[in-house]
Amino acid sequence: MAGRLPTLMTNDLPTASTQETSATASPARGSAMLNNIFKQVRVPEFRFRWQFWAEKGQASAPASSKTPSTVAGAEEYASRPKPLGDQIISVKDFYQHFNNIPVDNLKLRDSIHLFHQGVKPLWEDTRNTRGGAWYFKVNKELAGDFWHEICLLAVGDVLQSAVETKRDSFNDDICGVSFSVRWNAVQIAIWTRDADNEAGKEKLLQTVLEKLSEKLVPKKDSYYYRVHKDHKAFAAPGQ
Template identity: 25%
Template structure:
């Protein structure tokens, strides 16, 4: 699951049955988050994949409901900069699966930021801390975030529920620029999940696929 020093093969990971991930109740003195979140991991070889096989690659790593629980798990994870190509981390609100087809995502979209190699670990941590800290100030619009490690670049994306709400998507974009401290010339793209589904209706090429 991309835990540090985890040498298990991808094939072994894929063949394991997904077990329910229990959420611990907040302990004494812990600081509850506004939402429960679940961390997912996926890794696949380049080539064509279907929606069903993509779903099979998704593995739950842990769920958490407090700041302290997050750090207890997060410190044991490999950073994106240390992960092999074609690996993805997904951090989503509990109950929302990191799939375009999920009921919470299907009317939404995502902001996509392409990163030069070497920036993924810092940008990913800045993004998820901003998300957990409710810095985007858009109510329940944020669904989750994804970091996709690729050969020549890394791809960061932030998913929201309502693609048609331009005011909300613009606020998310502006906050994203701020929390990532992006250079003025950084290219950002917003893509609706319905467009992603249409573009990938017959197959999904994992080199181009950006969840």
Template identity: 30%
Template sequence: MLIPAENLKHPLLNEWSFWLFTNTKKVWDENLVELTSFNTVEDYWCLYHHMKLPSELSMGQDYAIFKKGITPMWEHERNKRGGRWQIMFNELKFKTLDNVWLDTVLLAIGENFLNSDLICGVVVNVRQKSKISIWTDRGNDSKAVMDIGRKLRKHLNVPNKLRYYLHTTSNSLYIM
């Protein structure tokens, strides 16, 4: 039986989970809620059009989109030896935050990096000084980490510097 073309979905290389950090409980990991998962382009866009934008979240809340099976916590096996490229937003410019979040997520779930296997997920932290991070595995793989940073710099078109931090330190390892 043939499936009509209009019913076909475009599969992603990986399945991804959409997380919300609620910031309502005293214990950090009790705030982390896996909302849903998706594995096709169409399912992502359906979620995107029904979820709040980062600018609509309450101060202190986060969104995270991670490969299925990877929890957006530094302690997770795939994250603990890794790090993150981070874009800081010094002023709360929500339109910019929302656009950079969307572009970063699309780069990640679309496997648009030479080293996409290193990508664990993407996080947006809504704060007075918000930030968007793309988390990687194997932070000591400098060539792969720098390739990811160059791709972000090229495609995101943000004036802010990108900084790479290992999850185990607060000092930036690379700056672009």
């Protein structure tokens, strides 16, 4: 029949011998080969080392608040964030952790943080006391994608480049980013080290608005910057 394509017949083909089967690349051998390649090829490292943290919120108060009137209360608050896994120094490390931290399963007031190694996700940490954060109110349906992109902007040095200063006395940094479940939305925060760096704060916001996927760009009334020490529950070091 005109235009009919030839058909490849595979009936009655001889089976592969044991020797031929052993020489065939199987999925297992493929994985072993890739693992061997990864061992030999050096994965590019991030400029900064990172650490994931988990924080279980309290039902009676926001995860970011505390009652510092007693030493016991302050110690309990400071001990709430718990490190997750090892330090993160490459994209491979990042996804090994990120893919095993499903933020969709977090309960009300729970938080996940991704911070520079050595910086604890507390306002009173010595690297955070002079800083603040941009807070974004994100629809829960979009929060997972928003969080993913913000994390990549953080570890990829895009956010850092926006706030970085070259002063002798005090330089600004991105300290970390946070994902916190609230009643009707998710609060995603980008923590900066220097709340007085006005130019850096504005450049950081513009960077976020420009780099996020179009569907994730937040509306103008859904974000704000707040200095850590302006929170009622903030307790200066030594208090």
